[in-house]
């Protein structure tokens with residue numbers, strides 16, 4: 723019985739170790755914005771964040787593409803960071819104070835309230 727239990731324990735430890743492995747994920751969602759300066763701000767909001775491999779926002783389509791390690795960062799966190807920089811997105815509404823501090827040309831038309839559920 724003891725042997726069985728220790729084997730079981732070892733199995734659980736190994737399973738836990740496997741789960742620590744990185745898991746590459748990709749997401750794309752809409753981020754409201756205007757111009758190339760917005761692109762810089764939006765992408766900078768994810769720079770140096772743990773788990774982010776690549777982040778790019780397209781000015782024309784307003785689509786954000788992110789490659790990330792889902793064991794280190796969740797989609798919700800990513801959208802939170804972008805919102806903290808003042809940008810409305812599919813998941814989280816942009817921080818009002820940060821929005822107010824954006825450059826004049828970057829003050830995009832806000833997303834309709836109903837489109838962005840509060841976290």
Ligand SMILES: [Cu+2]
Nearest residue numbers: 757759760828
């Ligand atoms: Cu802009």
